[in-house]
Amino acid sequence: MTAGVRLSHKAFIQPIFVDASVETPRSVEGLNDVRVDSVASVIETIAADIESGISKFLLFPIPAKKSTKDFDYAFAVSVIKNIRSQFGERVWLAADLCLCSYTEHGHCGILNDQGTKLLNHPTVAELTKYAALLADAGADCIAPSDMMDGRIGAIRAQLDVLGHDEVSIMSYAAKFSSQFYGPFRDACHSAPSGTGLKNRKTYQIDAANLNDALASALRDEKEGADILMVKPAALYTDVIKTLKQQSLKPIAAYHVSGEYAAVEMLAEKGMADRAGVHLEVWTALVRAGADIIISYAARNAKQWIEAKKY
Numbered sequence: 001m002t003a004g005v006r007l008s009h010k011a012f013i014q015p016i017f018v019d020a021s022v023e024t025p026r027s028v029e030g031l032n033d034v035r036v037d038s039v040a041s042v043i044e045t046i047a048a049d050i051e052s053g054i055s056k057f058l059l060f061p062i063p064a065k066k067s068t069k070d071f072d073y074a075f076a077v078s079v080i081k082n083i084r085s086q087f088g089e090r091v092w093l094a095a096d097l098c099l100c101s102y103t104e105h106g107h108c109g110i111l112n113d114q115g116t117k118l119l120n121h122p123t124v125a126e127l128t129k130y131a132a133l134l135a136d137a138g139a140d141c142i143a144p145s146d147m148m149d150g151r152i153g154a155i156r157a158q159l160d161v162l163g164h165d166e167v168s169i170m171s172y173a174a175k176f177s178s179q180f181y182g183p184f185r186d187a188c189h190s191a192p193s194g195t196g197l198k199n200r201k202t203y204q205i206d207a208a209n210l211n212d213a214l215a216s217a218l219r220d221e222k223e224g225a226d227i228l229m230v231k232p233a234a235l236y237t238d239v240i241k242t243l244k245q246q247s248l249k250p251i252a253a254y255h256v257s258g259e260y261a262a263v264e265m266l267a268e269k270g271m272a273d274r275a276g277v278h279l280e281v282w283t284a285l286v287r288a289g290a291d292i293i294i295s296y297a298a299r300n301a302k303q304w305i306e307a308k309k310y
């Protein structure tokens with residue numbers, strides 16, 4: 001009766017992976033209960049998730065071919081069209097917008113010829129083009145995870161020009177350069193590789209810099225973001241809390257792959273109750289100010305919340 005936080009499965013988003021080169025779904029180390037789907041099997045995954053009470057999804061399309069420029073977005077477009085034609089308005093579909101699973105080097109954008117520097121403006125132009133195609137295909141929301149400067153404003157303007165003013169933008173606004181993205185990069189084959197730029201520290205936020213995260217999020221809000229995301233989530237509840245005080249936009253907390261894997265490993269070793277730990281993390285995120293939770297265990301949210309008999 002006196003609880004300050006009440007969880008609802010309605011606030012959850014389930015990430016889903018679809019790989020163009022996959023025929024039978026593959027599993028990902030650390031990501032229990034999550035599979036990388038084929039074009040056909042993602043329909044089964046979503047149908048089962050709807051049965052479990054989840055209707056909101058964050059889609060990560062993984063193309064078969066990687067390149068350095070002239071990216072081919074046909075696969076992502078066809079997956080969205082297919083999901084939309086199967087499920088219509090029964091699903092809310094956000095499409096992740098990034099180049100990291102498209103580029104040979106695994107970076108989130110276009111590099112200079114020497115491979116030493118990420119080129120902000122050409123990347124924004126490319127992302128804007130990609131966002132328009134995702135919206136044309138039927139995405140309800142575009143979720144840019146690249147962390148380039150100025151992309152939210154550019155994407156918003158382009159969507160509006162094309163008549164997609166109802167397509168929202170969920171910005172990865174406070175996205176830190178983190179060790180907790182490992183399992184995800186395995187799933188998407190998107191770890192930075194090669195001899196040039198080694199990591200994403202030149203475009204993702206430093207864990208030591210709260211102000212930088214707030215500035216980035218507030219800038220995205222000003223440029224037209226509808227939802228501001230903090231990522232990773234559980235180690236960054238101070239960011240969620242401070243941002244909540246400074247913005248009227250809904251805040252999404254992304255409990256990322258490594259955070260999820262850590263909880264799962266604890267449970268697997270019998271050192272904690274699986275549902276119990278996830279519920280505790282989610283409660284902490286909402287207590288800090290998160291309105292929306294993105295979790296790899298979202299598909300269990302309804303059942304686990306109901307089982308916790310208040």
Ligand code: PBG
Pocket residue numbers: 096098100108145146180181182183184185190200255256257258
């Ligand atoms: C890519 C992207 C990443 C995640 C979502 N989009 C990882 C990265 O920056 O390498 C991480 C999600 C997770 O770990 O669950 N831009």
